[in-house]
Amino acid sequence: xxxxxxxxxxxxxxxxxxxxxxxxxxxxxxxxxxxxxxxxxxxxxxxxxxxxxxxxxxxxxxxxxxxxxxxxxxxxxxxxxxxxxxxxxxxxxxxxxxxxxxxxxxxxxxxxxxxxxxxxxxxxxxxxxxxxxxxxxxxxxxxxxxxxxxxxxxxxxxxxxxxxxxxxxxxxxxxxxxxxxxxx
Ligand SMILES: [Mg+2]
Numbered sequence: 001x002x003x004x005x006x007x008x009x010x011x012x013x014x015x016x017x018x019x020x021x022x023x024x025x026x027x028x029x030x031x032x033x034x035x036x037x038x039x040x041x042x043x044x045x046x047x048x049x050x051x052x053x054x055x056x057x058x059x060x061x062x063x064x065x066x067x068x069x070x071x072x073x074x075x076x077x078x079x080x081x082x083x084x085x086x087x088x089x090x091x092x093x094x095x096x097x098x099x100x101x102x103x104x105x106x107x108x109x110x111x112x113x114x115x116x117x118x119x120x121x122x123x124x125x126x127x128x129x130x131x132x133x134x135x136x137x138x139x140x141x142x143x144x145x146x147x148x149x150x151x152x153x154x155x156x157x158x159x160x161x162x163x164x165x166x167x168x169x170x171x172x173x174x175x176x177x178x179x180x181x182x183x184x
Contacts, residue, residue, distance in 0.1 A: 014138055015130045015168045017146035020181045024048065024126055024147055025062040032066055035143065038118040040066070041111060043102075043127030044077040044088060046149040046158075053084060055092070063092055072118075074111050076100045076125075078132060102127075103136030112142070128184075129158065130165045148184035 021027050024047060032040070042048055049055050063073060073094035077085050082098050089096035100107035112123060123142040127133020128149040137144045154162075172178050 012168055012171050015135050015165075016138075016172050017130070017134045017144040019145045020178075020184045021145060021147050022182055022184065023056075023059075023150070025056065025058040026182075027062075027126070027145060027147075029062075029066055029069065032071060032124070033069065035124070036122050037071060037124045037143070038122040039072045039074065039112070039115050039124070041074050041076045041108070041123065041125045041137070041142070042094070043125075043129070043133045044075050044085060044096075045079060046128045046151055046154065047126060047133075047147055048075070048092070049084075049088060049150070051151040051153045053088075055088070060092060063094065067093070072115060076102065076107055076111060078102055102132040103139060105136060105140040108136060108140040108142065112140075129161070130168055131161050146184055148182075 019031070024042070048059060067073060073092070075085060075089050075094055075096035077096065077098050078100050079085050079098050085096045085098040097107055097111055108125075112118065112120070115123075120141045121143065124145060125133055125137035125142055126145045126147060128147050130146065134144050134146055169184070173181065173183065
């Protein structure tokens with residue numbers, strides 16, 4: 001029984017983010033700097049933009065500020081709508097990859113191969129979903145930040161996954177090192 005519990009906990013770890021923040025623009029640039037991050041991969045839907053396809057001025061400023069310090073950005077989106085991903089990437093001045101099929105690691109590899117100077121420990125994934133963004137990034141072996149989703153309104157497949165995410169997050173926040181972290 002004890003072994004079973006241990007196994008369950010180690011399985012849950014696959015879905016644990018390294019940090020959690022209320023929203024992207026709350027991620028301190030000192031943290032990015034301190035951790036030596038060279039490349040930031042960003043989920044789009046519900047991480048950068050809300051259900052109306054809008055993002056905040058603060059987010060735009062945040063990206064601009066971090067970019068000015070030499071950090072590269074890349075949108076990695078599961079969206080099938082290239083026009084939306086393209087528009088957002090153009091407006092925010094970052095590159096993009098759509099139809100990424102996260103949590104598959106293929107898209108992560110495809111992007112990261114374009115940045116041979118960045119080691120995996122210098123690459124950060126920011127997203128709002130444990131089962132796509134965080135799990136995929138953990139499987140690929142890069143750093144992770146989970147943010148709170150911007151909208152409650154979601155596609156059905158994401159909605160179905162949320163209660164399971166909650167169970168994992170409850171375990172995550174119970175861990176001593178995560179107690180102080182932002183509840184998302
Ligand atoms: Mg998302």
